[in-house]
Every structure is written in structure tokens, then in C-alpha cells.
Amino acid sequence: MSARYDLYAPGNSWLHRLDPRVKLILATLAALLVLLWSSLPLLLAALALAHLLLMLARYPRGLVAGVWRALAPLLILIVVLWPIFDRRGELIVLALGPLIVTGEALLRGLATALRIAALSFTLLLWLGTTDQRSLVRSLVRLGLPFSLGMAMTIGLRFIPTFANVFQTVSEALQARGLDLPPRGLRRLRAMLPILVAALVTALRMSEQLGWTLAARGVGAPVRRTTLRDLAMRPVDWLALAAGLAAGFALLWLTLVEGLGRALR
Amino acid sequence: MQQGRAAPVRSGLSPRVIALAGVMIAVVFVATRLIQVPIPGGYVHLGDIAIYFAAFTFGPLVGAIAGALGPTLADLSSGFANYAPGTFVIHGLQGLVAGLIGWRAGLWRMALAGLVGGVILVGGYFIYDFFILRVGTGTAIADVWFNLGQAATGAIIAIPLVLAVRKAYPPIETWAARRAWQEEIR
Incomplete structure (x- = not known):
């Protein structure tokens, strides 16, 4: 059961050094913009920009490819299913009985898949360059109650521990004759x-942990x-000011002037 | 070393609940990301089973925290950050409501909690897919099928699991209860 438990890649780039709160605020604003856009060229540009920034931050290509692999089934599903339910557009590309696929519907499906990919990679700029401790610390400084931040830190710390416990118990019971069918409800x-x-x-561990926390004055x-x-x-501060200025300018253009709302 | 900072205490969770919520976040994460069972036409993960277990055994607070943060961290760590805000709200609500209905309850109330939790899960993701992410009717409907399987297996397996753990380890029945020390009157 070997697996990565986060997408963070250690590094010393400008993106890694940027305050995690600034990254979170700017990534959220960028994600909001991407969510509002439907324009194919604009979404493509956002996706390319996210990849460029990840490359400049020396984020490992293997992890970028891993995110693409994870997203691939969803993106393929969107591109394949969108044209079946969308009849907009005059240029008919395929007509098979009741199934009519138009050129515009194909492009809309592609734009939607690009929006989902751009959203994921925009947030990867924050997740991929912020270690878990800084991430929780930034959330606490932005208003998350300390006890919830602590619970989150404990959760992140216990993920590999519980994964090991599960694997050990599973192997021990199978060695004693537990038969696991390969699939299904059985x-x-x-x-x-x-x-x-x-x-x-795991619950016994949590009981001991509770005593430890109480002994150390938590609560x-x-x-x-x-x-x-x-x-x-x-x-x-400079990055935050520049990012917010650019983000809000784009948001104003999107909401008032209709930037990126049309397909092309 | 940077200078320390004094911060006010903002929440009254006891150390026991913090530890319990933390461990249950890890359990839900592992059950979501790492324990997946193939079924005809796809696979199910055990995340919902773990959320129901937390809610039925430790109540709405631990259910909501583990439900909100466990799957959200799983989304954030697997490239599905686009689903993280929806997951936080939907699974948090699922854990909260399941805990409110099924905490320390018998079979039928847990079944009702599983049903209501399933409606929140399936309906919540459909709304998030269709109106927030705007992934299209086809993908939103395909996601409904996946989530129906999740919701059904979650409730079907979580109830016997809770009953089995209660039998195997009775002390958990009183774990999330608020404890107050009282002087013995003589």
C-alpha cells in the first residue's frame, strides 16, 4: 500500500518561499476566475500559465504527470458525454439516429474539461509548493480554530501510521486463513x-494521544x-498586492465586461 | 528561530475530542484514498463507511470534522482539488447529520441516518457538479451512479462495522461523552 500522501515537492523557489497565506488567497482568487470562464483560449492560457509557473518553481514533472493521470478519466468522461446532451450549434459533425453531435458541443465539452484541469493545476501551485505544516499554520492564522488545526495536523501525521496498521492487520488475518474475495460486496x-x-x-492510539495532549496543556x-x-x-506583501490587483481587475472584466464568458 | 506569538484560545474542544477527531481524519483519509474495492463497472472506496463509523460512534461533532477534513485532504492530495470545497461541505454535512440521527442509536436509526446521509451525498455532488463545476448533464448523471454505489455500500457496511466494534471494544461507547469530575458527597 505504498502511496504518496500529498502533492508537496520540497524546493527553494520563489513560489516555495512565498508566504502560504498569500498563496492560498491568490490561488482561491485564480480558481474563482477559472470557474467563471468558458472561453477555450482563455482556459488554455490559464492552464499553460499554471504549468509555466510550476516549471519555474522546479516542480517535478512526474508529479504533474501523476495529476494528469488522476484527472484523465474525468476529463475523458466530460469530453465524451458533453456533446451527447448539448444540441447547440449548426455544424453537425455526427448524426446517428437520435444522437446528434455538433461542432460547438464538442468545443464546449473540451472547454469544460480544460476548466476542470485549469482549476486543479491552479490549486496545485498552492498545494505543490506548501508543506503540510505551513498549510495548517496558514489556515489557523486565517481564522481556523486552533483545536481544528491541531486535529488536522494529527490527522496528517497519523495517515501513514493508520495505513501501516491496516496493512499489518490485513496481512496477519490473511496469514491466519482469512479469505478475501477479489471484488464486490463479498x-x-x-x-x-x-x-x-x-x-x-487506531482508537487505542487516539486515547493515548488524548492523554498526552491533556498532559501538555492542550485545551x-x-x-x-x-x-x-x-x-x-x-x-x-508586494506579491499579495500585485496578485490581488490583477485578480480583481480580471474579476471585474469577467463580471462586468463579460471576459471569458463566451466559448471563443 | 522566529519569535513566538501569543494567540487567544478560540475553541473549546477537549484534548480527547481533538485526538479522536485527528485519528478519525486519518482513518477517513486512508479509507478514501488507499482502500478501494473493485465492483462491477468500477470501484468503491471505504471513505463513507469511515465517516458513518465516526458519526455513529462518536457523534455529530467528530462525524462532521472527520467527514469534512478527511475526504477534503484526500481530494487535495490526489489532484482533485477542484472537488475539495464541495467535498468539505457535503461530507461534513453527511457526518454531522448522520451523527445527529444515528449516534449511539440502534439499527433502524442508523439505517435512517445512512439513508439521509446518502441523499446529502448524492444530491450534494449532483448540485456541485452541475451548478458549480458545470461539468455537464452527462458527467453529473454518471457521478450520481458512482455516488449511489458509495452511499449504499457506506451504509450497508458501516452499520455491521459499528455493531462489531461496539461488541469487540465496549469502552468506545462513552468516549466522546463530556466528562465532569464531581466530588463525592459523604
């Missing part, structure tokens, strides 16, 4: 003993201090 039902044992182990009614805090540098 496999799910056969997995019940594994799930029970793995969950009880005590005092003002908390932090060892490593986030601090905005002048370059972060």
Missing part, C-alpha cells in the same frame, strides 16, 4: 474483521504561544 463484507481490528488499534484556558510563526516579508 470482499467488502470479508474485510469487516480487518476493519474492526484496525479501528480498535487549558491560557493564551497559546507558538515556536514557529508565519511572518509576512515585504516581498509577500
Whole structure:
């Protein structure tokens, strides 16, 4: 059960060094713009820009390819199914009985797939260059309650632990004769003993963790201090101001002037 | 080393609930991302089973936190960041409602909670697909089939799982209960 648990790739590029709050705010604004757009050239440009920025940040090509592989089934589904339900356009490309596929519908399906891909890669600029601790710290500084941030950190820390527990229990029970059918509801039902044992182990861990947290004063009614805090540098403020100015200008053009709302 | 900062305490979650929510986030993440079972026409993951387990065993608060954050982290770490906001709201609501109806309940109330949770899951993703992501009618309908399978297997497997864990490890029945120390009156 070897798998990556996040998309972060360590590095020292300008994008890695940028304050995680700035990256989150700008990525959210960019994602909102991409969501509003339907224009094929504009979405293509957004996707190309996201890839260019990832390349400049020396983000590994293997991880970019991995995201494309994960998205591929959804993108193919959109491109294939969209023209079947959309009859807009005069140029008929294919007519098979009740199935009529128009050129415009094909382009709209392609634009929608590009929008989903552009959205994912825009957010990858934030996720791929921000380590998990900074990510949670930035969310807490932006208003997420500390206890939820702590729960999230514990969750991220325990992912490999619980994955190992599940695998160990699964192998141990199969070594003792548990028969796992290859697929279907029968496999799910056969997995019940594994799930029970793995969950009880995980819950015992959480009980010990709760005692540890209580012993260290978590939940005590005092003002908390932090060892490593986030601090905005002048370059972060500059990036935030420039990004927000560009983002809001594009948002105004999109909402008022109709930029990117048409297909072409 | 950077200078420390004093921050006010903003939430009253007890250390026990923080630890429980954290571990359940990891359980939901692993069940969503790493444990997938092939079925005819595709596969199902065990994420919904884990959310129902958290909600039925530890209540609406832990159900909502684990439901919102576990699958959202799974989306963010697998390239499906476009689904993360929808997942956060839909699965969070699923865990909250399932916990409100089925916490420490018997078979029928858990079944009802599974049904309501399923409606939230299937309806929520259809609305998100169709109106927010605008992926088109065909893809939104295809997603309904996938989510129907998820919702059904989630409820069908989670209920026996909860009953089995209650039997195997009785102390969990009282875990998420608020505890107050009282002086013994003599």
C-alpha cells in the first residue's frame, strides 16, 4: 500500500518561499476566475500559465504527470458525454439516429474539461509548493480554530501510521486463513474483521494521544504561544498586492465586461 | 528561530475530542484514498463507511470534522482539488447529520441516518457538479451512479462495522461523552 500522501515537492523557489497565506488567497482568487470562464483560449492560457509557473518553481514533472493521470478519466468522461446532451450549434459533425453531435458541443465539452484541469493545476501551485505544516499554520492564522488545526495536523501525521496498521492487520488475518474475495460486496463484507481490528488499534492510539495532549496543556484556558510563526516579508506583501490587483481587475472584466464568458 | 506569538484560545474542544477527531481524519483519509474495492463497472472506496463509523460512534461533532477534513485532504492530495470545497461541505454535512440521527442509536436509526446521509451525498455532488463545476448533464448523471454505489455500500457496511466494534471494544461507547469530575458527597 505504498502511496504518496500529498502533492508537496520540497524546493527553494520563489513560489516555495512565498508566504502560504498569500498563496492560498491568490490561488482561491485564480480558481474563482477559472470557474467563471468558458472561453477555450482563455482556459488554455490559464492552464499553460499554471504549468509555466510550476516549471519555474522546479516542480517535478512526474508529479504533474501523476495529476494528469488522476484527472484523465474525468476529463475523458466530460469530453465524451458533453456533446451527447448539448444540441447547440449548426455544424453537425455526427448524426446517428437520435444522437446528434455538433461542432460547438464538442468545443464546449473540451472547454469544460480544460476548466476542470485549469482549476486543479491552479490549486496545485498552492498545494505543490506548501508543506503540510505551513498549510495548517496558514489556515489557523486565517481564522481556523486552533483545536481544528491541531486535529488536522494529527490527522496528517497519523495517515501513514493508520495505513501501516491496516496493512499489518490485513496481512496477519490473511496469514491466519482469512479469505478475501477479489471484488464486490463479498470482499467488502470479508474485510469487516480487518476493519474492526484496525479501528480498535487506531482508537487505542487516539486515547493515548488524548492523554498526552491533556498532559501538555492542550485545551487549558491560557493564551497559546507558538515556536514557529508565519511572518509576512515585504516581498509577500508586494506579491499579495500585485496578485490581488490583477485578480480583481480580471474579476471585474469577467463580471462586468463579460471576459471569458463566451466559448471563443 | 522566529519569535513566538501569543494567540487567544478560540475553541473549546477537549484534548480527547481533538485526538479522536485527528485519528478519525486519518482513518477517513486512508479509507478514501488507499482502500478501494473493485465492483462491477468500477470501484468503491471505504471513505463513507469511515465517516458513518465516526458519526455513529462518536457523534455529530467528530462525524462532521472527520467527514469534512478527511475526504477534503484526500481530494487535495490526489489532484482533485477542484472537488475539495464541495467535498468539505457535503461530507461534513453527511457526518454531522448522520451523527445527529444515528449516534449511539440502534439499527433502524442508523439505517435512517445512512439513508439521509446518502441523499446529502448524492444530491450534494449532483448540485456541485452541475451548478458549480458545470461539468455537464452527462458527467453529473454518471457521478450520481458512482455516488449511489458509495452511499449504499457506506451504509450497508458501516452499520455491521459499528455493531462489531461496539461488541469487540465496549469502552468506545462513552468516549466522546463530556466528562465532569464531581466530588463525592459523604
